[in-house]
Amino acid sequence: MSVNSIQLLTPQHWEDYELIDCGDFEKLERFGNMILIRPEPQAVWPKGLPEAEWTRRHDIRFKGRSATSGDWHKKRPGLPDRWHVSYRNNDVAVKFRLGLTSFKHVGIFPEQAVNWDYIADTIRAFQTKQPKVLNLFAYTGGASLVARAAGADTTHVDSIKQVVTWANENQELSGLSNIRWVVEDALKFVKRELKRGNRYHGIILDPPAYGHGPKGEKWKLEDHIAEMMRDVVGLLDPNEHFLILNTYSLGFSSVIVENLIKSAMPTVQNLETGELYLQATAGSKLPLGVFGKFRTVG
Template identity: 65%
Template sequence: MAKTSQPLQTTPSEWNDYQLVDSGNGEKLERFGAVTLIRPEPSANWPKSLSGEEWHQKHDARFVARSNTQGEWVKKSKNKPSEWHINYHVGQVNIKLRLALTKFKHIGIFPEQAANWQYIASSLIKFKNPAPKVLNLFAYTGGASIVAKACGADVTHVDSIKQVVTWANQNQELSGLRDIRWVVEDAFKFVKREMKRGNLYNGIILDPPAYGHGPKGERWKLENQIEEMIEQVSGLLDPKEHFLVLNTYTPGFNTEDIERVIKTHNPRIRNLETGDLYLQSSTKRKLIMSNYGRFRKSL
């Protein structure tokens, strides 16, 4: 069971519509297309590289927290939009995504996930199946789903929140794609039903939260349920050719935990990669965002 060590993975340099400009003092300064934002980032616990004046000059809007979960965006100019589009054109993938200033500080994309998008695209390109089946769980606004669809996959997108599934569908339409299967449901329930049906997938993507609730009040806590979830989804992988991507933002669940849980239920894999996804600023500071584990098998 060899492990491929790739401890740090960052966004592709060809992605022109995203840039981490700077980070520090609990914040990050990011450019998304023509809009530059300041958002809280507790892990950026070092001094800023750029001056406060430079941050002020560069940014278009700053998120100000009003509670532990919500806040508001303060714009420097009313002329800047609250919604806009960016492109992701890397390799054969050319998609468009809608971004928006939400009261939860999120804007519809986690840019560090572009490193996983590259892995998904490169895996699908290797497959002999002309229409590989891909399952995206806890799928949010669908960046990974859209990338997989752009690579010719038959995609099923599962999330428990109807509004973000609608957002994902808008991203599909913006990208000139169609026929992703949208499922508003608790991911765990869906996976268990797929097991009973005997369905198989060539690719499975999981980006579970630390905790959450399904549409009918189902409870999810990663540390209690990730073991069974990985056991279940491992049984959904097509034995001929497949990939699995697991990403987590959960404190206390690190790369060693990811490696253990994946290997426990996939003891024969030989190309497991685990490590951190990070954003590197124009000042060369590395900002670690999440942990990942992934592997694939192709003919």
């Protein structure tokens, strides 16, 4: 078993995204040609740029009404509620439809581009032609699109029908097809795949701290993640595989993720753990989750 030292990773080549500044529990960021201000609970330090600069530069600002919802305030009439951004890494190019949701999200988590690169690079390195990839808690499909664009037979699982529909729209925008869409509780889906004897060359998990399945199933990260990890490693192809576990829970460290993976797969090889962050142009690093990943290439 080999384990690398803890890594700090940030996206390197995304022209359509920029974290301009962060601090005072907010972030100023550019998605394509739109500049947004959104709440950010981890930005506990002071802003790097003056407030007047934030006010001058932004197009739309989110203001919360409660802990879970809020409203978008546009600085001038005519600004869109929806727009598109692109992402490219070598021969893998995908496109996303972004939108202003009532819970501050816009449809992508930019720090995940680090994992997208890992997915694409690993699929390219596989000896298996058209490897099978499973994306759990898959949201609007960033990892699913990248896996499909890199040549994988891709299955996308999320419990919310509306975001799966959004992901399908992103597939069409990206000029892709044939992703398998599944609206289901992720843990139930994994257990059924185990019974069927199905195997995957790649598995991606980006579970929320809390969530609900389409039939009211409850998900709580600390209560269910160990069971989920025990099950998903049983779906991995024994010869060529990769797995990515990413968590955003404020209570989880990369050491916890390392322990979860080792407990589920004691013989794991090439394990990497660390923290994802976004580098602000103004200077600060914004931490946005921890990860563990490993791969075996034939």
